[in-house]
Amino acid sequence: MHLIWENLMKNLILHWTGSFKGLNSGSESYEIPDTVWKAIGEATAKSGSTIPSAYGVHVPNIAADGVYMSAEMYSFWTLYLGPVLLHRRFTSECYYHHFIQLVRLLTICLQFEISSVEVEEVRVGFIKWVKEYERIYYQYSPERLPVCPLTIHALLHIAPSIKATGPVWCYWAFxxxxxxxxxxxxxxxxxxxxxxxxxxxxxxxxxxxxxxxxDKIDELSLQSVHKGLVRGAYPSCCLLPPKLPGPPAVSSLTPLIGALSTWFQKRVGVVRKSLEMAHIENWGKIQCIDSEAGDTMRASEARRAGDDHRDASYVRYEMLVDKHAQRRNVRSEFVPQTFFGQLQRIYLIRFDTPCPDLGLQEPTTLIMAQIRECKVGDKNIPGLDFHFYSTNGQIHVTDITSVQCVVGRVPCGKNEWCIIDRSGVLGHAFFLEDED
CATH class of the missing domain: 1.10.1220 (Arc Repressor Mutant)
Known part of the structure; x- marks a missing residue:
C-alpha cells in the first residue's frame, strides 16, 4: 500500500511540481506551472461536495501548503480525481498517458477477481511503465539517480506476488x-x-x-440500529426518512403513470384510475441492504441539503431497451443498457387490495425511482471506466431494483462533468428471461 500511495504518488507529484530533491525536469518538460497546480488543488477540494461520503474521506486541496494527505486520500485522488484533473494540464500528452497507464495497472491490481491474462498484462505493463519512467524522469543521467528509488524497482514484483499469493486486497495493509x-x-x-x-x-x-x-447481533451491537421501512417484495433495500407529508400531487405523477402504463401494458387512463385507489408515498432516501456496505441514495427533490453536504443523488441504473426501437416493423428485442442520472423521487406505491385492472390478483407493493438521465457522450479515457456528460436527457421511471449504486461526479470544464463509478463489475444487474 505505502509503496504506491505514500511513496510513488508522492514522488510523481514532487516531479510535476519541480520539488523533487532539487532536480528540475532536465531535458523533459513534465513540470506543471504553479498556477495550474493550484487550480488542480482547488478543483480537488471542490469535488468533495459532488462525491458521496460512501466513496471515502473528503480529499483536501492537494496543492495547499502543509496539507495532510493519508494513503486513502492519495489512493482516491490517483484512481478517480487525477485522471480527470490532470487532463490537458501537461505541456505534452505523453506524460499524461504515462500516468493513465499507471492508473490502469493499479485498477487491475485492485480488482476483486483477477485472471491469469490480467496478471500477465500487469507484469508486462509495469515493465513498460518503469522503462518509460526511466526515460522521462531518470533520463539515463547519473546525476538524476535519486529519481530511481527502490520502490520503482518493487513495481516489477507486483505481478509475481499476485500470481503467488492472490489479489492484493488479500494482504495489503489497509x-x-x-x-x-x-x-x-x-x-x-x-x-x-x-x-x-x-x-x-x-x-x-x-x-x-x-x-x-x-444470534443477537442487533441486540448486542451497542448502538441504535435504524432499519427504515422494509417491504417483503424488496428484501435488498429499505426506505429511509425523510418522507414527504401527504400524497404527491397528481400533476407530478405524469412520468410515473407513463412508466406504469408501459410496464402493465395498459392505457394511461386505466393506470391513472388505478393509482387513485392506491396508497402513494414520496420518500427521501433508500439504502441497499444486500451487504453491510450498501449505498444510501438520496432523492434530490425530497429535502434541501445543507451547504456542507456530499451529493448522493446521482446513481447508475440499468434498464432493458429495445434495440430495434427505431424500426417499426421489426419485432422487439430487449437488451440491458447502463444509464447514469440524478435520482429525483422515490415512490412507494401500495395496493392494499387486488387491482384486476392492472392484472394484480393480490395486494402488491411497488417502489419506483424517478431519475433524470445524464446524456453520456462518446468522450472517454482509454482503459478506464470514466464517463462524461454536459447535458441532461429524459426522465426515466423504473423499478428501484434497476438502480445499482451511487456514483460521484467531478467537474472538468464549463458545464461538463465526469462520472466516476467505484463498483466495477460487482454492482451490475442481471436480467432473468421470462419463462413465458
Whole structure:
C-alpha cells in the first residue's frame, strides 16, 4: 500500500511540481506551472461536495501548503480525481498517458477477481511503465539517480506476488491499519498499553462469539440500529426518512403513470384510475441492504441539503431497451443498457387490495425511482471506466431494483462533468428471461 500511495504518488507529484530533491525536469518538460497546480488543488477540494461520503474521506486541496494527505486520500485522488484533473494540464500528452497507464495497472491490481491474462498484462505493463519512467524522469543521467528509488524497482514484483499469493486486497495493509485505528482507543494505561490492548481484543472476541452463537447481533451491537421501512417484495433495500407529508400531487405523477402504463401494458387512463385507489408515498432516501456496505441514495427533490453536504443523488441504473426501437416493423428485442442520472423521487406505491385492472390478483407493493438521465457522450479515457456528460436527457421511471449504486461526479470544464463509478463489475444487474 505505502509503496504506491505514500511513496510513488508522492514522488510523481514532487516531479510535476519541480520539488523533487532539487532536480528540475532536465531535458523533459513534465513540470506543471504553479498556477495550474493550484487550480488542480482547488478543483480537488471542490469535488468533495459532488462525491458521496460512501466513496471515502473528503480529499483536501492537494496543492495547499502543509496539507495532510493519508494513503486513502492519495489512493482516491490517483484512481478517480487525477485522471480527470490532470487532463490537458501537461505541456505534452505523453506524460499524461504515462500516468493513465499507471492508473490502469493499479485498477487491475485492485480488482476483486483477477485472471491469469490480467496478471500477465500487469507484469508486462509495469515493465513498460518503469522503462518509460526511466526515460522521462531518470533520463539515463547519473546525476538524476535519486529519481530511481527502490520502490520503482518493487513495481516489477507486483505481478509475481499476485500470481503467488492472490489479489492484493488479500494482504495489503489497509485492513490492518484500520484495525489498529479501531483498537487504539482501547489503550487506557500508558504504563501497560499492551495489557489494555490484549484485554480489549479478548473482550471483543468474546462479545463477537456471543452475538454469533445466540444470534443477537442487533441486540448486542451497542448502538441504535435504524432499519427504515422494509417491504417483503424488496428484501435488498429499505426506505429511509425523510418522507414527504401527504400524497404527491397528481400533476407530478405524469412520468410515473407513463412508466406504469408501459410496464402493465395498459392505457394511461386505466393506470391513472388505478393509482387513485392506491396508497402513494414520496420518500427521501433508500439504502441497499444486500451487504453491510450498501449505498444510501438520496432523492434530490425530497429535502434541501445543507451547504456542507456530499451529493448522493446521482446513481447508475440499468434498464432493458429495445434495440430495434427505431424500426417499426421489426419485432422487439430487449437488451440491458447502463444509464447514469440524478435520482429525483422515490415512490412507494401500495395496493392494499387486488387491482384486476392492472392484472394484480393480490395486494402488491411497488417502489419506483424517478431519475433524470445524464446524456453520456462518446468522450472517454482509454482503459478506464470514466464517463462524461454536459447535458441532461429524459426522465426515466423504473423499478428501484434497476438502480445499482451511487456514483460521484467531478467537474472538468464549463458545464461538463465526469462520472466516476467505484463498483466495477460487482454492482451490475442481471436480467432473468421470462419463462413465458
Amino acid at each position: 485492513p490492518m491499519e484500520r484495525y489498529c485505528g479501531a483498537i487504539q482507543p482501547a489503550i487506557r494505561s500508558r504504563r501497560f498499553p499492551f495489557a489494555s490492548l490484549a484485554r480489549y481484543v479478548l473482550e471483543d472476541a468474546r462479545l463477537t462469539q456471543i452475538k454469533v452463537f445466540y
